[in-house]
Amino acid sequence: MLPTWLTEEYLQPRLRSYYKDDQLKILRIWAKPATGKGDNYVGVIVRVYVDYQQGDGSVQNKSYIVKQALTPDVPQAKVFYEYDVYKREMDMYEFILPKMKALLQEAGLTGKLTADAITVDRENSTIILEDLAQYKYINTDRVKQMDLTHTKLTLDLLAKFHAASIVLRQRHQELVTDCFFINFFSLGKKGYTEVFTGLFRAFLRFIDGQPQLKQRYGKKLEKLNDHIMEYGNRIYQVEENELLSLIHSDCWTTNIMFQYDDSGLPKTATAIDFQFSNYTSPALDLHYFFATSLREEVLDKESELVELYYNALKQSIEKLAYKGLFPSLQEFLLQFERRRFMSLLSNLFKPVIVYNGSEQSSDLSNLYTENEEGLGFQKAIYDSEVVIRSTTRFLAILDSKGVLDLQ
The missing domain is CATH 3.90.1200 (Aminoglycoside 3'-phosphotransferase; Chain: A, domain 2)
Structure with missing residues (x-):
């Protein structure tokens, strides 16, 4: 489940900044838990899936890891x-x-x-990272x-x-x-x-x-x-x-x-x-x-x-x-x-x-x-x-x- 604040409006400018693409547009976003029970005690970890369109018109499907403090x-x-x-x-x-x-x-x-960190958000005690599973x-x-x-x-x-x-x-x-x-x-x-x-x-x-x-x-x-x-x-x-x-x-x-x-x-x-x-x-x-x-x-x-x-x-x-x-x-x-x-x-x-x-x-x-x-x-x-x-x-x-x- 996505944190309530993790919306398209929140993520889009951060992806634009990371990919250096001012025309990037998020088409869809959803999430799944990224760890099993007993694998992590320190925070909440979610895998976020994003479909987005780049400035050149091509569509990408990527995932990211969202780490949030307890x-x-x-x-x-x-x-x-x-x-x-x-x-x-x-x-x-x-x-x-x-x-x-x-x-x-x-x-x-x-x-x-x-x-790599896509963004470090101190207000929400959250780090959004590239998903190493993609590599x-x-x-x-x-x-x-x-x-x-x-x-x-x-x-x-x-x-x-x-x-x-x-x-x-x-x-x-x-x-x-x-x-x-x-x-x-x-x-x-x-x-x-x-x-x-x-x-x-x-x-x-x-x-x-x-x-x-x-x-x-x-x-x-x-x-x-x-x-x-x-x-x-x-x-x-x-x-x-x-x-x-x-x-x-x-x-x-x-x-x-x-x-x-x-x-x-x-x-x-x-x-x-x-x-x-x-x-x-x-x-x-x-x-x-x-x-x-x-x-x-x-x-x-x-x-x-x-x-x-x-x-x-x-x-x-x-x-x-x-x-x-x-x-x-x-x-x-x-x-x-x-x-x-x-x-x-x-x-x-x-x-x-x-x-x-x-x-x-x-x-x-x-x-x-x-x-x-x-x-x-x-x-x-x-x-x-x-x-x-x-x-x-x-x-x-x-x-x-x-x-x-x-x-």
Whole structure:
């Protein structure tokens, strides 16, 4: 269903401006939901279909993605407003991403970074984007997760994104406003304290029901319970000798789209959804992406993947004529390892990402609240052999590296 304000009169001048065609005339407009239940918690996303006539008389049939902020009365919305989520994404599409795109093009780094914004409407807290489906971009299956080929394309995309953002901050400091230094664990913010501590309690309840995991890791995890936000804040801090870049901050299967060649192999990747982007260590994007989105056999290649990403980042930064310190591979590996705690935090989302049961929920709070509905949903998403196997694997790795010990 179309928002009441999204009329032909509203959209026509904006399409005229975007296509640079003062004679463009909308003939018909209609809409369908663009996401399924449980695929998006942050806003309302609608796919709008438009038939329009160009100034030369030709008729076009195109679709667009309309992203609108949740209204303040929606229970989970208060968290997003507290963290400037909607303003941040509007700033990304209106100011940051176009500049990053231009920097990459100037350096000869091709590929579509993200969808173009047709318009950014702050009055209606809405962004209208070109529909990447028209260019045959699609998502991989979040339940099956990414194979090695998709993973490598995503890492190459992240490397370009991070490199462009480093140079952007050097050349256009005025665009990097305060909202880009707010993260989930920022001091003085409360909303995500409830989210992450609730997610961790749900995780502890799951561990409590797994005798072997409880015996091996239960006491250590219980001790960590009071330090989740403190340690989370710590890994977002960047020292002077470390890389500081804009990160996607929500890089998982649903937010990366791929084009395929005629034989069905992925050939290019692009990113969507930048509500949480902030300046910190690019290593955090890697940990989050690895923990939420990769198949187990791909995760086994972690050191190879980090080196592949590092080489792509170095190549991109050199083509962008970056003037500044750049870490050696060994130095970057240390930066990556210092933020291993992000792997634990990211894995808190894994159960809902790989869940494919009938009990879907569009309410973020059901992931962590302890009412009847929330506890029922948490039980459903954790009741999975995949989750048990995945948890067993990542806890063993984290424990061997000392991440489960109090710091």
